[in-house]
Amino acid sequence: MSHNPWHVAVVIPARNEEALLPRCLKSVLEACALLPVSVTTDVVVACDTSTDLTFEIAKKILAEHGTVLTTEAGAVGHARSLATRMALRRYSGQLRRCWLANTDADCCVPRSWLVDQLLFADQGIETVAGIVDVDSFEEHDIGVGVRFRKSYLIHEDGSHPHVHGANLGIRGDVYLRSGGWKGLTTAEDHDLWDRLLKTAARRTSTNAVKVLTSGRRVGRAPHGFADALAAHNEVSA
Incomplete structure (x- = not known):
């Protein structure tokens, strides 16, 4: 193992x-700050077809800690791909020592989020699929929170069948070998995860890496997590 x-x-x-x-x-920068001093960090935000102050806010908060780029693609897969390409361009070291940690702008990551991922990376794991929980169900019917958590399968050993672009880590060289993010409007995370299997990447799915995501009823990607969550409103209590 490389040191x-x-x-x-x-x-x-x-x-x-x-x-x-x-x-x-704020949560991402706190997670970066918890890493050992030997670990270098970067944060790249891809502002996709935004009409509000997303770009300006990202620039102000990140300052010297990262960069913000814009795209008019209107596809989350393209935005992820563009941001990852920029992240790799800004890094000049060995790709097998570059860890790409993916999340979404409506998420809040725990302080140990990056430390936890690197623990797996140090064991030779090349890509990590974590889990999500929801911050609030106030936009939904009573009982949706209970139904969501009952249906969100996690096995006794902590493994699970879920793949979220909001909580997916992958080593840089493995990312390129898999072909990277495709410019899809939805399910870009499952697409990449499936291709990682075909390239024999060392994958793990674990509940040890978790992020909090918004419980909004209408999301940004069609047929994405927000739609899946909203579907619980249609189930009889």
Whole structure:
């Protein structure tokens, strides 16, 4: 195992997220600060077809800690791909020591989020799929929170069947070998995860890496997590 220090790049797509982006970036910067001093960090936000102050807020909060770019693609997969490409361009070291940590602008990550991922990376794991929980169910019917958590399967050993672009880590060289993010409007995370399997990447799905995501009823990506959560409103209590 190499003892060269890690570089961690956090990649975040954002579309009209002026309300929730400050929470996200604050939590990401706190997670970066908890890493060992030998670990270098970068944060890249891809502002996709935003008409609010998402870009300006990201620039102000990140300052020297990262960068913000814009795209008019209107596809989360393209935004992730563009941001990742920029993150890799800004890094000059060995790709096998570059860890790409993906989340979403409406998420809040715990302080140990990056430390926990690097624990797996140090064991030779090349990609990590974590889990999500919801911050509030106030936009939903009574009982949706209970139904969501009952249906959100986690096995006794902590493994699970979920894949969220909001909580997915991958080593830089493995990311490129898999072909990276495709410019999809939805399910770009499952697409990448499936291709990682085909390239024999060392994958793990674990509840040891968790992020908090918004419980909004209408999301940014069609047929994404918000739609899946909203579907619980249609189930009889």
